[in-house]
Amino acid sequence: MEETIERLKRKLVEAKETIRIASPWVDAWVLEELLKLVDKEVKVEVILRAGERKDLDISGEDSFRVLRKYGAELYLNPRLHAKMVIVDADFALVGSANLTRRGMMEDGNLESVLFIEDRERIRELIELFESYKEVSYRISKDAVAVVIALSSSLEVEVLLLEDIKEQSFLKAELGDSILLCKLLRVYTGEFERELLRDMEEEPYWLLSYLITVRKSTNRFGKLKLLLQYGRPSGEKEGYFSTPLKNLHVGQLLFQVGEDDVELEKIMKTNLSGYAMDVPVRVGNLLGKPVKVYVDLMKIANMHMAVLGTTGSGKTTFVRRLLENMPSGLSKVFIFDLFGEYKKKLKIDEERLHHVEVPHTLLPLSSEDVRELFRDYGLSLHERGEQEREFLASIRRHLKPDLRLCSYKERGLEDILKGSAKGELREEVEDLLLMLSRDYGEDSLKNQPEVFRLLQEALVSHRDLVILDLRELLNPITRLNLVGLLLKEILYLSREGQERRFVVLEEAQNFVPERGVLDVPAGRENLAAVMTKRIVLEGRKLGLGLVAVSQRPANISKYVLSQLNTQAVFRLITQNDIDAVSQFFEYPYEDQIRLLPSLKPGNLFLSGIGVPFSMLLEIEL
Secondary structure: OHHHHHHHHHHHHOOOOEEEEEOOOEOHHHHHHHHOOOOOOOEEEEEEEOOOHHHHHHHOHHHHHHHHHOOOEEEEEOOOOOOEEEEOOOEEEEEOOOEOHHHHOOOOOOOOEEEEOOHHHHHHHHHHHHHHHHOOEEEOOOEEEEEEEEOOOOEEEEEEOOOOOOOOEEEEEEOOEEEEEEEEEEEEEOOOHHHHOOOOOOOHHHHHHHHHOOOOOEEEEEEEEEEEEOOOOOOOOOOEOOOOOOOOOOOEEEEOOOOOHHHHHHHOEOOOOOEOOOEEEEEEEOOOOOEEEEEHHHHHHHOEEEEOOOOOOHHHHHHHHHHOOOOOOOEEEEEEOOOOHHHHOOOOHHHEEEEEOOOOOOOOOHHHHHHHHHHOOOOOOOOOHHHHHHHHHHHHHOOOOOOOOHHHOOOHHHHHHHHOOOHHHHHHHHHHHHHHHHHOOHHHHOHHHHHHHHHHHHOOOOOEEEEEOOOOOOHHHHHHHHHHHHHHHHHHHHHOOOOEEEEEOOHHHOOEOOOOOOOOOOOOOHHHHHHHHHHHHHHHHOEEEEEEEOOHHHEOHHHHHOOOEEEEOOOOOHHHHHHHHHHOOOOHHHHHHHHHHOOOOEEEEEEOOOOOOEEEEOOO
């Protein structure tokens, strides 16, 4: 038999394209002696028997290691009994001998083998070999993990065959589609062989093989099933297919490269499985150079929440979104409470319309005027004739409408003095004096100028309109001004086809949950009323809201529930964490515990504007 192995060696050295080996059992020493002679460019295919545990014990762990070392494509078949080696289409060895010491060496078994060089006979053997492959299980040398347990329909436990970082993407090939998964957690531990006991319908031999590729401590992972994708069969179908096909114990998984074209395509797909209308880059996957995008059209129609503590990166995230937004696509109104956007936005000045709203007072109703009186210890009860006439006049002049309010032509001081008569005029003058000392004389006279600035902002043809509100110290004035503008933006969206969206910084100050702040939450709060109307009606008008807040627990629960894409940064207080828990679907609910420890610039991104929930980072 030594002549057999020596002749086989000579033929393997001459191999140019393919070597096909079928042998129920193999020996590591024999494989090494043969495969080390084969040119690296030659494709090696091997079929082994794996019907019961003893098959794997005979071939042994070292044999599998040699096959992996030389890049052999391995197939396992529980019924294999044939023994053959085919070199290209020029030579074949068939007989009773396995590729083991006892099968190949002279002092081993009594075997018979036949050397064949007839091309027609070799072609028939190749066809036979290929038919064996079709009914065998392929073990891919590129596999990085194998499923060992099904935790739920969305989670699986895997045995890792290589060191893989958390947040890496893996994929399972399912016929005509691919299942994309994400490695949520990696842990180590001894393999529990009890897992194999209940696997009568599963490839016991496959798991046995896979366990042998690592010694001592094994590494395991928990996978989140993200989505299934493939070629859509019709124009109305998305890139993602449903329902998800089930994985099975023994399923092989492959790593998705960071530069994989399929991954790039997925990252530019929204939750519905369709290509994003306008993909806008906002950052990278945490710890990976994988670009992350959001679908601007989903934000413009279905709204977005940007939530996190001060300094966590909220405003920077919104700036990145605006900086990467294509020119001329949508009109954006930014309500900037701290004057940050103008000096930090990296965008052409030609695209910006900046309005620095001067400090002013802007009561819009008789109740607002009553509130001013009460703030300074004055009473206004509408009991006497003078008070009734005064408040009636105020109602004629002050209306929660930019077009109907008298501020277009008259200042607050003029309106109050012109409406007061008799003894009441003296109280009005006292009030004006105190207001002047607290807020300055201009705040009582500049209402026509403020209205002119607001009108110019509304009709501006530039992409981004920044309304700098840092000078507005009076909370009612701030609410009224924002409410007036939101009302006009809603009207403009009804009248025209231009897309718009609103960035509302510190949204909890304008649309608070009832009872959590001193800011009114009822009908008298014009900003809250208009914000709720925008989240309700905006979808059909192409009008979106980006609500930015450091206290999500204080935002109206109704509004929060309508923000269908969410960027959640570091949160500390339990109330705020509870408020955003609705955005963390199973099994991401465990990751809510990470929110207090997120570093600045790290965030969870989820909702309809992205393909799946993910952890990412932005450059601060």
